Amino acid sequence: MNKNIPELYGSLVFNDKVMKNKLPKDVYQALKKTIENGTHLELDIANAVAVAMKEWAVEQGATHFTHWFQPMTGITAEKHDSFISPVGNGEINMDFSGKELVKGEPDASSFPSGGLRATFEARGYTAWDPTSPAFIKDGTLCIPTAFCSYSGEALDKKTPLLRSMETLNKEAVRLLHILGNKEVSRVITTVGSEQEYFLIDKELYKKRRDLLFCGRTLLGAPAPKGQEMDDHYFGTLKPRISAFMKELDEELWKLGIPAKTKHNEVAPAQHELAPVFETTNVAVDHNQITMELMKKIAERHGLICLLHEKPFTGINGSGKHNNWSLQTDTGVNLLEPGKTPSENIQFLLFLTAVMKAVDDYADLMRISVASASNDHRLGANEAPPAIVSIFLGSDLEKVLDSIEGDRRCDRTEQIPMETGAKVIPHFMKDTTDRNRTSPFAFTGNKFEFRMLGSSFSVSGPNVILNTAVAETLSQFSDRLLNVAPEDMEQAVHNLLKDTIHNHKRIIFNGNGYSEEWIKEAKRRGLYNLVSTKDALPYFIHEKNIQLFTKHGIFTKEEIYSRYEILLESYCKVIIIEAKTLEEMVRKDFLPAVTTYVSELSKEALQKKSLSSSISTAYEEALLTLLSNSVDTIYDNILSLHKNIKEAEDISDTQKQSVFCHDVLLAKMEEIRNLVDEMEPNIPDRILPYPTYEKLLFSI
Ligand code: ADP
Numbered sequence: 001m002n003k004n005i006p007e008l009y010g011s012l013v014f015n016d017k018v019m020k021n022k023l024p025k026d027v028y029q030a031l032k033k034t035i036e037n038g039t040h041l042e043l044d045i046a047n048a049v050a051v052a053m054k055e056w057a058v059e060q061g062a063t064h065f066t067h068w069f070q071p072m073t074g075i076t077a078e079k080h081d082s083f084i085s086p087v088g089n090g091e092i093n094m095d096f097s098g099k100e101l102v103k104g105e106p107d108a109s110s111f112p113s114g115g116l117r118a119t120f121e122a123r124g125y126t127a128w129d130p131t132s133p134a135f136i137k138d139g140t141l142c143i144p145t146a147f148c149s150y151s152g153e154a155l156d157k158k159t160p161l162l163r164s165m166e167t168l169n170k171e172a173v174r175l176l177h178i179l180g181n182k183e184v185s186r187v188i189t190t191v192g193s194e195q196e197y198f199l200i201d202k203e204l205y206k207k208r209r210d211l212l213f214c215g216r217t218l219l220g221a222p223a224p225k226g227q228e229m230d231d232h233y234f235g236t237l238k239p240r241i242s243a244f245m246k247e248l249d250e251e252l253w254k255l256g257i258p259a260k261t262k263h264n265e266v267a268p269a270q271h272e273l274a275p276v277f278e279t280t281n282v283a284v285d286h287n288q289i290t291m292e293l294m295k296k297i298a299e300r301h302g303l304i305c306l307l308h309e310k311p312f313t314g315i316n317g318s319g320k321h322n323n324w325s326l327q328t329d330t331g332v333n334l335l336e337p338g339k340t341p342s343e344n345i346q347f348l349l350f351l352t353a354v355m356k357a358v359d360d361y362a363d364l365m366r367i368s369v370a371s372a373s374n375d376h377r378l379g380a381n382e383a384p385p386a387i388v389s390i391f392l393g394s395d396l397e398k399v400l401d402s403i404e405g406d407r408r409c410d411r412t413e414q415i416p417m418e419t420g421a422k423v424i425p426h427f428m429k430d431t432t433d434r435n436r437t438s439p440f441a442f443t444g445n446k447f448e449f450r451m452l453g454s455s456f457s458v459s460g461p462n463v464i465l466n467t468a469v470a471e472t473l474s475q476f477s478d479r480l481l482n483v484a485p486e487d488m489e490q491a492v493h494n495l496l497k498d499t500i501h502n503h504k505r506i507i508f509n510g511n512g513y514s515e516e517w518i519k520e521a522k523r524r525g526l527y528n529l530v531s532t533k534d535a536l537p538y539f540i541h542e543k544n545i546q547l548f549t550k551h552g553i554f555t556k557e558e559i560y561s562r563y564e565i566l567l568e569s570y571c572k573v574i575i576i577e578a579k580t581l582e583e584m585v586r587k588d589f590l591p592a593v594t595t596y597v598s599e600l601s602k603e604a605l606q607k608k609s610l611s612s613s614i615s616t617a618y619e620e621a622l623l624t625l626l627s628n629s630v631d632t633i634y635d636n637i638l639s640l641h642k643n644i645k646e647a648e649d650i651s652d653t654q655k656q657s658v659f660c661h662d663v664l665l666a667k668m669e670e671i672r673n674l675v676d677e678m679e680p681n682i683p684d685r686i687l688p689y690p691t692y693e694k695l696l697f698s699i
């Protein structure tokens with residue numbers, strides 16, 4: 001206790017302060033240039049950095065190093081090598097070279113590659129990403145790296161993200177220069193990701209195969225109380241939860257992760273953590289570490305942290321809000337409405353660029369948040385719908401309306417407006433009108449993408465966002481490129497006007513949960529890609545392949561491989577769930593009910609043997625109900641078993657995904673309903689798994 005938090009903060013990170021201390025001045029400056037401007041780093045510099053890094057790590061008690069990377073599994077990977085290097089006569093040195101820092105060669109054959117890496121070429125490369133600081137975790141120096149195949153194809157989530165950030169930087173700077181804003185030489189994207197999660201008791205967790213294998217409950221009748229009292233959101237933290245959060249904060253702070261806000265969420269046992277925003281690349285790495293630490297620290301408190309998007313039916317699931325903006329190296333947030341007309345021109349251009357990007361690539365936005373687990377959330381009236389739309393708030397919408405209609409928005413009479421720049425001299429942050437049902441909301445000086453699942457790497461959605469916006473900016477630049485300075489205001493106004501006119505269909509400020517919106521969205525020609533199997537095929541549409549290849553984000557092969565990986569993982573998840581359900585019902589539930597049935601019949605007989613006038617109506621009614629239902633459930637389990645085999649036999653993954661959705665999930669749902677309907681008739685002592693009541697309310 002009484003730890004000095006500023007001193008604790010970042011103590012396990014090879015950060016700027018440490019670098020300045022440990023590195024010779026020229027090395028420090030060269031490294032800094034690489035970090036800030038993405039310039040190439042020479043090996044002699046890398047050697048000097050490696051020496052300093054090792055020295056620092058060993059001082060902190062580290063014995064190993066690892067190239068820490070993010071394969072397509074959605075989680076991180078690490079292989080630890082010790083620093084020891086024998087020098088003969090049984091002694092060792094602690095060694096670490098620039099070569100080891102810069103490049104690793106892990107065997108890549110057991111990571112998902114979607115056919116990119118034939119197993120005979122098993123080698124993969126990891127390459128140091130100096131823009132994300134190295135850190136120490138459990139006595140190991142972790143070096144953030146990108147991961148690619150022997151022939152250079154990206155096999156991870158970091159490589160395309162870095163590519164997309166670079167592309168967006170290039171296009172944003174180009175547009176700013178065309179607008180006459182020449183001071184800016186670099187634009188980065190910033191991300192703050194709010195993370196939701198559940199905490200449940202570890203002992204209860206261990207008693208449920210569904211939680212163990214799938215991270216969500218496949219069975220379970222609702223508890224008498226859910227979230228209807230609205231008494232959990234922002235409620236007082238229980239001591240066990242509070243102790244967990246405290247330790248989590250401290251561990252995150254040591255790693256330089258700016259954990260800021262923590263609170264109880266809407267559903268019982270649900271919580272949230274929000275960090276202060278950072279450069280996207282670092283924010284992505286930090287969110288991965290946050291998720292990992294949440295799980296690890298929960299166990300120290302006898303808890304299990306569930307990051308699944310929908311662990312429990314009937315109450316809210318968990319998402320992740322990706323707050324996103326653009327920042328110049330001159331310190332300007334490009335999505336902050338300005339105070340002067342020229343700042344406003346800039347703001348409106350970037351705002352409408354995002355609007356156009358989201359409209360043009362709404363299918364990719366949807367794909368970037370698609371997974372078997374997130375399908376249970378999107379469109380389920382607790383999370384944004386599966387239809388991508390943008391919320392701007394009424395103030396800003398009025399501004400756009402007036403530009404489109406050549407009117408000044410601060411007057412009611414219709415007088416012609418000269419340029420878009422003058423329309424919003426007093427634009428204020430729209431705080432009153434916060435729309436929680438919108439998938440993509442403008443929140444004053446940033447956009448909040450709310451469709452992400454809680455278990456997601458935030459990399460994918462940001463790759464799409466960055467790339468789509470870069471494409472729009474590039475189109476804007478092409479249009480403004482040869483405009484004379486004196487004509488610029490008018491040209492920008494026309495560009496804004498056209499963009500608003502062509503893309504305003506993506507703006508929706510109403511209730512995203514309503515039936516009418518689904519109809520309205522259809523009328524507007526917006527995508528409604530309800531499930532992952534509906535969304536994924538759009539990944540390989542020509543328009544999207546062109547986007548990625550034009551900007552060098554993915555090659556065509558990389559796109560196909562990612563498509564294959566996503567489809568495969570979707571099918572695998574559902575098949576594992578189906579198998580788990582089969583086991584739970586066959587091995588646990590049905591035998592338990594049968595035991596209870598025989599107990600009941602014994603009791604009935606015993607009563608009758610005392611006197612034939614004693615009523616056994618209760619036992620008989622229950623016996624009939626349970627026995628009939630056992631038969632029906634068993635029949636369904638036999639069909640599920642057959643369906644699983646059928647699913648496994650489909651070799652075309654796209655067809656398999658449709659079967660998994662249409663047949664397996666539907667069958668699982670049917671079985672779940674039957675079992676859950678029976679659950680209240682069975683005493684807790686007989687029920688083979690803990691109920692929702694225990695899982696959600698026992699802490
Ligand atoms: P909310 O009401 O949704 O919780 P907050 O204003 O508290 O909104 O911010 C939520 C998240 O947005 C935080 O993680 C915060 O750091 C992040 N954020 C704020 N400004 C930016 C920005 N310019 N770029 C990216 N993220 C930002």
Ligand code: MG
Nearest residue numbers: 194321323448
């Ligand atoms: Mg939020």
